[in-house]
Amino acid sequence: MAKNADLLPGTLDMLILKAISLEQLHGYGVLLRIKQISGGALDIPQGSLYPALYRLEHQGLIASEWGQSENNRRAKYYTLTALGRRRLREETAGWNRLAIAMAAALNAAPEET
């Protein structure tokens, strides 16, 4: 198993939004999806997933409804709201700026200073 990266604070919300933006998912599905899109590099503590989902729903970024899962269980499916979509866009842009800036800063060679 590849070495897992620790989650930075605040990134869990972003990952959940991203996962749900790809398709409607139930809680366990979100977990699997994040694992999958991060190539297994990001490991989310299972216990912290649900409070995050409830918080996002409370903030109106995602919506939930009950449905049937693939193996015929009752499951709660989450979808992204318009507000959530906008938030995801903003966060992604913000993250990218930060990542580029961080990479540039960390790659700086002595003569460039």
Added chain:
Amino acid sequence: MLGRIRSLFRALTTRNDFEQGMGEELRSHIEQYTDDLIRSGVSPEEAARRSRMEFGGLNTVQEECRQARGLRFFDELVRQSRYAARLLRKSPGFTITALLTLAICLGANLTIFAVIDSVLLRPLPFPNAGGLVTMFNTYPRAGVERDGSSITNYYERRGRIPAFDAVALYRFETAIVGEAGSTEREPVALVSPEFFPTLGVNLKMGRGFTEAETSLHTDTVAILSDRYWREHCGADPQVIGKQIRRDGVAVTVIGVLPPGFRFLSSRATLYFPYSSRPEQRTPSERHSGGNSRQMIAHLRPGATLSQAQAQIDAQNATLEKDDPQAKMMADAGFRTVVAPLHADHVASIRPVLLLLQAGSLTLLFIGAVNLMNLMLIRANGRAKEMALRQALGASRGHVVSEVMVETIILTLAGGALGLAAGAAGIRFLAVFGADQLPLGSEIAFDGRLAAVAFLGAGLLGIVLALPVAWFALRGHLANAIQSESRGGTASRAAQTLRHGFVVAQIALAFVLLCGAGLLGLSLERAMSVSPGFRPDHVLTGQISLPWSAYPNWSSRLTFNEKLLSEIARQPGVSEVGLVNNVPLSGDNGMSAATVKGHVLRPGESLRGHYSYGVDGDYFTAMGFSLHEGRFLTAEDSRRGERICVVDEDFARYYWPNRSALGQHLFVGSTVTKDSDAFTVVGVVGAVKQVGLTEEVAQGAVYYPYALRTDDRLFVVVRTVVPPESMGLTLQKLVRQIDPRLPMSDVRSMDARIGNSLIAQRSPALLTGLFSAIALLLTAIGTYGVLSYAVSLRRGEIGVRMALGALPGQIRGQFLALALRLLLAGTALGVGGAWLAGRAMRSLLFHVPPTHLPILAGAAAAMALVSFAACLLPSHRAARISPMEGLSHR
């Protein structure tokens, strides 16, 4: 934000679904993970163990989810409420005392506030309420402050004052309605065609009055109030076009008013057009307002009161230019006042209501201080527990919210009780004549008041909890744990605060007592004023003779004669007379009289005087005193001679050093030909005309009934039996003479006097009641604080007793403490009473705002109460045995 509140609200209202769904979701997660693990080759037991471990504590996760949804706060609130309720149940003495105090104090405030809200605050119940104004003529230098508006005023102002988009004239009177034998006198209103549009009121049925219906021969139409329509027409939907009888004349119903319509405090059930003859609309009638004709107007949107006033002033100035009476009116200080209708209508009652609200707020203050003290004492008893809990990690927020929740639960429960007390209070106020106040019958006890009650109770809870929370927080942690257990005097600050509260309480109760004393003394002084006649054993009642049935003076005088002789024949009657208006009837207007040969002094103007028409033995029946000459008798009415009787005030004003007998005067504001002059044949004692507290001696003239054009008629009977017992007999006698004539307003003069004092009596009684409660609360407060002081110092006292202190010394120590509190409170109270006295000066009658005997009396009452309250605690202190000092340690 809104979304979050909605989400929280959904989670709260469907709490069970929320919990169930959350449990299901989390369990299903764990199951799926377990299945996946099994599928990847892990043994089922191992899979179950690992999935549960990786997920973490289910309870913790659930709690975090709830918190994410904003539910934790509410869970905590519910928990704390339960805890607080349990605590309150555990100390029933405290809880009951607190609830009773709150119920009484909040109830008193809500009662008064309900009146203030209905009378002063709520807009009048008309669509156009905002821009309604009233106008009246005033002649201050003639002694006539208000003279309504004349018909001429109305026709001259209609459509000519740009600031108004509607102007209307109205007048209240009574009419005899119904068929012979079942007639009733109904209060009615005469209104000009624009009256209802001015108010913005639409009829429920039919149409309003038209311009064509304002002449004497075309005014046979009527608009019914909803109540009259229901009670007398059986709510007939086809009532339009039907006929009813007004003073014997058939009139056609053309409209019905919407339910609940009521113009100010009027009880009018029927509305008729305000009709007039052309000569009543001429400039010479411009100043014949006579307080019964009133004018209202509606301000055009955007127009202001001052614009309207300026335009009215300008119009008056223009019109007076070619008015022969202008000089005289200007000398009398003539002006037309434009005032907001609502404010003007309630102006007389406003200071009384504000005073009562101030009184009840003071009561609430005293009650609140009591509660604060009780709670501080209680909190001190729990200081150790609090300190311990804080030491064990309870957060400060937690401690504060616990105190807040407990207090707010208490005050909200008190608020609910107070609401019930207030509802009872409103009924109680009706006994005090609240429904006779302007707009008094509109007093409502509704959702708005309930909202005020709970809001107020909640706020009070927060305020009450503040000092307790502060002391709980100032967290003398270890300090409290040690010192309170020693029973020492640990928190000096808390003690100072408690004593300060008692001082404030004594001061406030003192102020209330003084206020009640001033009002009570005013009432007593007003009651001891002689009305000028002998009111005992006098029964009065009103009849109105319709012009349709009694078209001329001879028929009216024949009726009078018959009535007088029939009544005089009754056993139990000693004298009987008739008059067009009795003193203190509540509707005593003035009119001008001019004395022949009287030269106006510089600055002096024409004067208004009360004038009456009398028949029969009115003066002896009412019990007037005779100063000079003779009374008028029934004979004078018959003979039609132009004579009159004046009262002593009138005689003193015009003929200060001469006899009034044989002098001449004229009705109206001008001296005309000698054959119109009235000769004075007698001078009678002055009587109080509008109320016992009136101070201005305006003078009165009495004419023979036949020579006064007035269709009102009061029967005045002096009896040898209790006057009320004659009421039915009188009514039956009138019906025997004319079955169409009802007699109304049958009351003894004593009852009329009592009624005229209602403006003095009710505030005096209510503030008296408030101060009695205040005294009781202060006694409870002083007692509570002193007995707590004793219980705190049991150990110390025991030791001193052991060392040889005498019980008397111990008792003296606590009496001295009570005395100190009393002196400080009274000193503050004297200042407050001085301020309060000045503020209520306008409500006092012959009592100075600072009255030494009242101050002394209040101080004595406070002293008595304080000492009574500290008797038991100090006695208890003196009986502490030396042994207790030892065991207490």
